[in-house]
Amino acid sequence: MTRPLVLASTSRYRRELLERLRVPFDVAQPDVDETPRPGEAPQALAVRLADAKAGAVIRSRDAWVLGSDQVAELDGRPLGKPGDRANAHAQLAAMSGRAVVFHTALSLRHPDGRCHAACDRTLVRFRTLDGDEIARYVEAEQPLDCAGSFKSEGLGITLFDAIETVDPTALIGLPLIATARLLREAGFRLP
16 A cells, blocks of 8 residues: 655755655645744754644645755854855855754654654765855855755765765755655555
């Protein structure tokens, strides 16, 4: 029996990653305010938003709903999606030569109250970047919709000295190792 699954995200990155697991799913756009709460830690923000996204979609569905969110953390503060080139440049300049933590949270919820959750932690060590390198990178990849202003699956990998992670897909936006585990816990049969 195929269990209905809905991805509570319109992110093409998450959709493409989830397709790798060969589990049929629909996509729904969650209506969630992603503004951090005063004093909210970046990991707590990622966890809250992943759960809120699943919850926003579950209200109208009779299916398991997968919500996910990623928050970059620099000096204990969250970095969101840049939205424009100037913000992307500023984020990358701030991360130059530094270690940045990326929290990628998952919430798999069912209307009957069952919930499975996980949060991946990935440490990225940026090499020292000069302004011209940053400008060339932002122009080449336009990472304006990505937490941290880069695409690790593309040229963004050239910005790093190292990545410390248990799941390389987490940095793209959906940790597939944890996602597969949560789906199995919910009764999905994976290939």
